[in-house]
Amino acid sequence: MKKLNASVFILPLLAFFLAILIGGLLIAFSDPNVLKLRSDIPEMLSTGLSTAWEAYVALFQGAIYDPNLAVKGGGQGLYPLSETLVVAGPLILAGLAVALAFRAGLFNIGAQGQFVFGAVGASYIGFTYDLPPVIHIIAAITFGAFLGGIWGGIAGLLKAKTGAHEVIVTIMLNYVAANFLLWLLKTQAFLREGRQDPIAPEVLENSRLPRFFGEEFRVSAAILISVIIAWLVSVLLDRTTLGYQFRAVGSNSTAAKTAGMSVPFVMTSVMVVCGALAGLGGAINVLGAEYALTTGVAGSFGFDAITVALLGRAKPLGVVFSAFLFAGLRVGGQMMQARTDTPLDLILVVQALIILFIAAPSLVKVVFRLKNVGTSSGMAAKGWNG
């Protein structure tokens, strides 16, 4: 029913390149070696350029293909790509949790907490019960998604029944989830035998997602599941009555109400679905890569998810692409830090700049002197009003 508009890709892409460009300047001019050359401007510029170039090369090698590892043979050169895909899987699902909420006019900051509950659920089923293959995976994933759904649903229900703003509620629920995890890992049920530190037992063999290229490469069926779920979300949005209601309420809730739709129902159900998506992300992170629940199991997935959803323009396909991109930045950023002394924080700066440029499309338009590029009416700003 919709025509694909090429121009919707242009703006995020330009925002990304602009952020990389400014990031490059920051790398160059925060480097002490570059700053030392202040008296010799041409030398300083060329050193700065090469510093930034080296950092970005390290970033690429750390994210996709590393020739230094390739000499070991056995496809080791692609180890970074495997790690990027490991991060991309949960990030896609968490990103979808934010993006879908955007489409229904809600700003789900709570993917982090929902992600935590998904990881807790999957981990618990994973190490507690001994179930047959496949069934164990399904049970663990389902329970993770279920807990995530409940956690998201709380925010939706509060918004629907009392008007409590979902931004505030989900932020608070993130704290609750994080501290709940800390407490949980100290309880008897989640304590690993022989360990005092907060780490849960590893999930059993049958509940682990199959890894494609041996145990050395952590890339697993998780990434496939994520991409399939992204496709299902796009089907949900475009082809189902529920998705139609999500979009209707998200675009114009007064008209949706006038047409007889129940806005409270939509708000609650969309947050349940979003919570389940983020929970699924937590589940596959445990079952595919981590195997054991730790305090850091959610990393910053739930927060990066917001950037991913924004850069992906709240569209499932866009989320998939931007999750790959961000996974690469994150994984590669560590290599960049290790090899070139460029702090990992710089990756955060690049992320922040991307959000800034996406949130202020007219800024990008001015920089590139664009006219009439589709901006989809300030998505970042809209979520707040929901």
Added chain:
Amino acid sequence: MSVELRSITKSFGSLIANDQINLKVNDGQIHAILGENGAGKSTLMNILFGLLKPDSGEIFVDGKPVKIDEPSDALASGIGMVHQHFMLIPVFTVAENIVLGHEKIKGLGTLDLADARAAIIDIAKRFNFEIDPDAVVETLPVGVQQRVEIIRALIYNAKVIILDEPSAVLTPQETDELLRVMKELRDQGKDIIFITHKLREVQEAADEITIIRRGKVVGQAKPTASQEELASMMVGRPVDLDVSKKKFQPGAEILKVTDLKVTDATARPLVSDINFTIRSGEILAIAGVQGNGQTELARAIMNLEPSVSGSIKLEGLELVGKTVRDSLHSGIAYVPESRELDGLISSFTIAENLILDVFDLAPNAKGMMLDLGFISSNSEKQVKEFDVRTQSVADAVSSLSGGNKQKVVLARELSRPVRLLVAAQPTRGLDVGSIEFVHERILAERDAGRAVLLFSTELDEVIALADRIAVMHKGSIIDIVPSDISRAELGLLMAGVKVKSA
């Protein structure tokens, strides 16, 4: 003072709102600018007042070229404007509103309103109208609020006053009063530029008429021209202003409303004591000045208002306390007051908008899944039947003109099996062609045996379509009268005066 606009051109993207417009307003005249909605009248006046910048063209005041970049430039040149939507602060008094932006301060920074008061009283005396400088604006009737705007223009020595659709919010009596004030101003040497699409007012007050169509001046006319002549110039084709109506043949009672009361969140009544019935094949028009409870009444029938008491029975089925969905699915077609806000989702395609309240019913949906193939082919059919001018049903509904948007709403609502049509201000902001279409469609529904509840603030529309007229005033129905009532009586009812018919 004379004002002249020479070859003014202004475009918004690909739309040329003003195309080489020439206009000369002579000293001491009421110059009417007549044109349909969207013809470019307001754009032209906003340029003259400095709110918009023309792409090209010049403005002359008393034969000398002037540069008007900001409203302050216009005021300095003696041009004042009264906007369609008043620029007043409701909780301020008349005097406070008038000094706004030009405040004088005395002593320890307190506001000095004495001069303003004196000036207001002086102007009121000179131009023969009544106003209390210390009245709070929100307590004043709309007609008086408008006068505050006029006084504001006069106090800053405007020689030319632009009035943008001034009668849109007034009762017929207030409109007559406004026309009298306009003539008074003219007789005392002010020039008036009067923007309108209402033919009767033009004939009554204007000295000269310029007609604008699609951004171009299409001609001048004298107020002695007939309504048909003026309308034809405005629309660009012969217009039949009479609605041909078939004989009134009412059938069984469809809707019965008893003792309906709508309150707001603080339990303050918005609408009360509403009693009426509508039969099949009958159009009951709810007339009244905007903001007298019509919106709330329509929304109450659709169950869109949260606190409603009393009874609304559709063919015996009680609707009070049910949901919006129940109202729609029990057989009510609803054309809401605001197409953009309530009737359509502007970012959705035309096809998606055509299923907004039937999206989950067969054959649009099979279980959880939308049948996109059926939805698309069915929307093609509806678009054809209701003459929606569009390239494709996959276009966003926001790309349509107002008239075509309204046709999409009508197509959706009237394609369902309904017994009652509730149409709230269905022709507001539409062009003459679309108004004709909407009127024909409403009459067709009546003749097909449906009951029609028509909310309209346009007196002409009410008189042309209604079989009976209920007049609302301050949230209640003040009287229900036959449609052959005189305009004057109807006007009095709208102002809240009930005359016992002898």
